[in-house]
Amino acid sequence: MKFSLYKQRLVPVPTLAGCLLILVCVGTPLAWWTVFGERFFSLTERVPAEALAVEGWIGIDAIRAAKVEFEQGKYGYIVTVGGLSGNPWDSRRWNYADEAAELFVRLGVPAEKVIAAPAPDFESHRTFGAAAVASRELQRRFLQPAGINVFTSGTHARRSRLVFAKAFPNSRIGVISWIPPHYRDEPWWKSSERALDLLKETVGYFFELLLNSGRTSNLAPPQATAEIMSGGRG
Secondary structure, eight states: OOOOSOOOOOOOOOOHHHHHHHHHHHHHHHHHHHHHHHHHHSOOBOOOOSEEEEEGGGOHHHHHHHHHHHHHHTOSEEEEEEOBOSOTTOSSOOBHHHHHHHHHHHTTOOGGGEEEEEOOOOSSOHHHHHHHHHHHHHHHTTOOOSEEEEEEEGGGHHHHHHHHHHHOTTSEEEEEEEOOGGGGGSOGGGOHHHHHHHHHHHHHHHHHHHHOGGGOTTOSOHHHHHHHHTTOOO
16 A cells, blocks of 8 residues: 555635625625624614613713703603723722712702612623613612613614613613714724724624523622612612
8 A cells, every 4th residue: 555645635616606606695794794883783772661771881971961861751760770890900990880870960860760770790791780780670669661761872782772671571672872973073994992892792792692691690699689689789
C-alpha cells in the first residue's frame, strides 16, 4: 500500500447562480438592518394604560420627556424601574428607580402618583429582573393595571416591551421610545455609541425572543423579595 500524507477529494463549490443566491440571502437582511434596524428597535406603540413604567437609567432629558408623557397621557401613576448604577466594585452606586422617582417629584409630579420599584444587582437578565420586581411591587400595593406603557430610550424599546410582557402576563404592554434629538442629525453608523447599542439590542432581542428569560421567574434573590414585600427600598 502506497504511503501518502494527503488524498485528493472533490470539493463542491457554488456556481455563479449559487453565489448570487447566497449573496441575496445574506446581503438583503444585512442591508435592511443597516437602513431600518435602528428604527425597527426604537419602537413606539402605545396602548390604553393606567400605568407608565419608566426605566430609570434613561437619563434626565428622557425623564423630563416621560413627565410630559405622563401628563398628556393622563396615567394614574408612574412606576420607576431599575437596578444599581455603575460597576459592582464602585462604592458610589445608586439605584436608578429611586433616583428617577425623586426626580419626578422634583419636576412636579405628585409624590403619591410615583411608585419606585428598585431592583437588586442582578448578574444577568437585568431588564426582566427589574420588571419582575416592579410587578411584585404593584402586587404588594394591590394594583393590577390592565395596560402599561413602558417609557425607555432608543433601540432598547422593542426588547423592553417583550420583557415587560413576560413580567406582566395579565396586562397589555405598550412602549414609548424616547429618541435624543441629535440622533436625527446623522445616521447611526457614524456614532460608535449608537452602533454598539444597535448591535447589542439586535442580539439581545433575538436572545430574548428565542431563549425566553421569562422562564426564570425567581430572579430576585430571597432577601430582595422579602425586602420588597415588607416595603423596604434596599
